[in-house]
Amino acid sequence: MAPKKDGGLRIAMLGHKRIPSREGGVEIVVTELATRMAASGHSVSCYNRKGHHVSGEEFDSERLTEYKGVRIKSVFTVRKGGLAAASSSFFAALKAAFGIYDAVHFHAEGPCAMIWLPKFFGKRCVATVHGLDHQRAKWGRFASWYIRFGEKCAVRFADEIIVLSENVREYFLKTYNRQTVFIPNGVSAVEKKRADEIISRFGLAEGEYILYLGRLVPEKGVMRLIEAFKKASPEKKLVIAGGSSDTDEYEKELKAAAKDCPDIVFTGFVQGRLLEELFSNAYFYVLPSDVEGMPLSLLEAMSYGNCCLVSDIPECTSVIGDCGVVFDRDKTDDLKNQLQMLCKNPDIVRSYASKSAEYVCNKYNWDDVVYQTVELYRKRK
Secondary structure, three states: OOOOOOOEEEEEEEEEOOOOOOOOHHHHHHHHHHHHHHHOOOEEEEEEEOOOOOOOHHHHOOOOOOOEEEEEEEEOOOOOOOOOOOHHHHHHHHHHOOOOEEEEEOOHHHHHHHHHHHHHHOOOOOEEOOOOOHOOOOOOOOHHHHHHHHHHHHHHHEEEEEOHHHHHHHHHHHHHHOEEEEOOOOOOOOOOOOOOOHHHHHHHOOOOEEEEOEOOOHHHHHHHHHHHHHHHHHOOOEEEEEEEEEOOHHHHHHHHHHOOOOEEEEEOOOOOHHHHHHHHHHOEEEEEOOOOOOOHHHHHHOOOOHHHHHHHHHHHHHHHHHOEEEOOOOOOOHHHHHHOOOOHHHHHHHHHHHHHHHHHHHHHHHHHHHHHHHHHHHHOO
């Protein structure tokens, strides 16, 4: 354990797959929080899973022991039968229980099934609920039960529960009479990139495509998007950027549904310069989700100055403000109509896009998120 600076805290984080990584929104959040806290003088340890990248071993990166001042500790992980999350969170919680920490921060509901372990050893435990994960369609019966069990453990044992939306805060109050703290995710100002790599690899020029960027999982509504796009027949391409997340069969179904439409482009998992170019040069961004916590991809799309088309769930509509268009997620034809409307009205797209970056970067700031989170670590009842 590295020494903390005067006034700094000793913090452990677990529940993510691994950092640094873009395997999901949880990994992005943990990376941002941990590195910024370390830069502020706190001693931060993150417990990474062992194993391959969720989108395939070709995306594996070097196993690190330190990243931007954060200590990386890999824990034993059972990689079969969907046990990776449960096993890694158990061994991470066990290590955190015996470690010297002022706060142990659990991320996501499933890992919170182990929050009692460090709590039993007197640690202050904070949980972030990144979304109501038991509602996600990719989970089987046992996994959904286990995630719900983790949710109940968080309610019982966590000193503080952080939620990312008012909708989830209301859920915990009504279901468990448990008060939670609303701390949204953050986003950073970015510099737009010229279309170079996306032209050479996919033939995508600036303004010629509609972008979906996220995991290929059922609750994201990508099948609905493909169906609506095919009906709309806009004079744009649809780019579906992202990899599967234990959902290889679903990805095959998506590609089969799009097989007869040459204007639908699957890029696979993207990161780095390729991701930046996709966000920078899209005509607009679309997120047709049924379930979200607080969609980081939407925050990022707006930070690049994109007009956004989103489903009418509160977790999306509360983010975009007046910088985009909302469709009824229960009506594929409404999504089709909004796709057609935006493609026929570039002035409307430009109007929304012109204000999205400033709006989102002013409203959702990582420095504010870090400050509020650290204050919860310090808080005593």
